[in-house]
Amino acid sequence: MNEKEAIQEAVKAARGNASAQHNLAFMYNNGTGVTKDYKQAFKWYTKSAEQGNATAQYNLGTMYNKGLGVTKDYEQSDKEKPHYFGKKKDKLPKQHKNKEQL
DSSP states (O other), X not given: OOHHHHHHHHXXXXXXXXXXXXXXXXXHHHTSSSOOOHHHHHHXXXXXXXXXXXXXXXXXXXXXXXXXXXXXXXHHHHHHHHHHHTSOGGGSXXXXXXXXXX
């Protein structure tokens, strides 16, 4: 992703688009098109997760678990991830249709 695409995602995210918020968080988490920034990744994963984005919920739980952009908190990690793992199999993102692979 280039800088122009990163800016477009940021605009969509700021307007409340949960998918764009997740994408922007992913970009900050990995330093794709932007400077790596775990605090920004945490912020945008949180916004997306609050709107029900299951992958953002999982990633947010992982950030709590690893202490990325936030103080390490296993209890909060466990609170976030069940939203993701509790989804019915048909509601999981397609890359996670087989729960046994998780």
